Amino acid sequence: MNDFEQCIKERHLLTIKASKEMIEKEITSAEYDLSRSKESIQDEDYKWASVQAYYSMFHAAKALVLKKRVSGEKPLLFDRRYSRIVCERRYNE
Numbered sequence: 001m002n003d004f005e006q007c008i009k010e011r012h013l014l015t016i017k018a019s020k021e022m023i024e025k026e027i028t029s030a031e032y033d034l035s036r037s038k039e040s041i042q043d044e045d046y047k048w049a050s051v052q053a054y055y056s057m058f059h060a061a062k063a064l065v066l067k068k069r070v071s072g073e074k075p076l077l078f079d080r081r082y083s084r085i086v087c088e089r090r091y092n093e
Contacts, residue, residue: 018066026066030059 001009037052 023063023066026059026063030056030063033059 033052033056037049037056040046040049040052
């Protein structure tokens with residue numbers, strides 16, 4: 001069983017019926033945050049641009065998760081060392 005399946009089994013993720021509107025809302029939010037981030041870079045406000053870029057990626061990832069018909073009950077962490085999604089609980093043990 002992979003980490004994603006383990007998260008579902010442990011109910012860190014719940015299976016839902018995502019609507020097309022929910023997914024589109026997340027994509028719209030991602031696009032908006034990305035465009036605002038680009039504007040902040042032009043204004044040389046790099047710290048704020050990084051926050052906006054982070055939220056753009058967050059909303060884009062959430063859209064992908066919704067497309068897979070799951071929604072996070074608890075936060076997920078992306079383990080960059082192994083390029084995989086892991087459950088929050090694993091970092092707290």
